[in-house]
Amino acid sequence: MNRSFSSFAIHILLLISIPFTSSQTDENNNLIDQICKKTPFYDLCTSILNSNPLTPKTDLKSVALVMVNNILTNASDTLNYIEGLIKKTSDREMEQALAFCAESYIPVVKYTLPQAADAITQNRFGFASYCVSDAVKEVNSCNKKFLGSVTLLSPLGDRNGIVQKLVDVASAIIKQLLKG
Numbered sequence: 226m227n228r229s230f231s232s233f234a235i236h237i238l239l240l241i242s243i244p245f246t247s248s249q250t251d252e253n254n255n256l257i258d259q260i261c262k263k264t265p266f267y268d269l270c271t272s273i274l275n276s277n278p279l280t281p282k283t284d285l286k287s288v289a290l291v292m293v294n295n296i297l298t299n300a301s302d303t304l305n306y307i308e309g310l311i312k313k314t315s316d317r318e319m320e321q322a323l324a325f326c327a328e329s330y331i332p333v334v335k336y337t338l339p340q341a342a343d344a345i346t347q348n349r350f351g352f353a354s355y356c357v358s359d360a361v362k363e364v365n366s367c368n369k370k371f372l373g374s375v376t377l378l379s380p381l382g383d384r385n386g387i388v389q390k391l392v393d394v395a396s397a398i399i400k401q402l403l404k405g
């Protein structure tokens with residue numbers, strides 16, 4: 226009697242808890258899905274937001290913060306890469322273009338993105354939007370330096386392009402915060 230009661234109780238517990246936990250993840254995926262659909266690069270957006278399951282992404286604000294911090298990591302890595310290339314290159318024109326890109330990335334990594342993250346934390350979404358659009362401009366100007374040149378093939382490969390897409394995604398997410 227006792228044993229069958231406890232097994233009954235366990236069944237009830239399972240019945241209650243299984244749909245609860247799975248609906249939590251469903252809700253999370255649904256949120257990420259909804260947010261990423263309103264950005265220009267859906268696949269990139271979802272892959273980043275799903276890649277760190279330990280970071281809570283329960284609302285638009287936490288999602289925006291995860292995205293900005295991800296760009297900060299990615300842009301810092303790109304800046305290190307650019308600085309490494311500057312040291313190696315012997316081509317003057319290439320060196321100048323790379324130096325121009327490093328100058329674009331330094332304020333983005335040191336000030337603009339950390340300020341955007343702080344602003345999101347403090348619910349100052351207008352300022353966060355301003356910071357991110359500034360980052361968009363800086364990263365685009367690095368890209369143009371290579372696109373505008375016939376003789377230079379960008380040694381940055383897709384790195385700058387990825388950062389460019391990431392800031393576009395973050396900008397679209399912060400616009401949603403501003404509307405909400």
Ligand SMILES: *[C@@H]1O[C@H](CO)[C@@H](O)[C@H](O)[C@H]1NC(C)=O
Nearest residue numbers: 269272273298299302303387
């Ligand atoms: C930058 O982002 C791209 C695309 O998500 C990824 O493949 C790459 O590993 C990232 N690099 C760093 C250092 O986070």
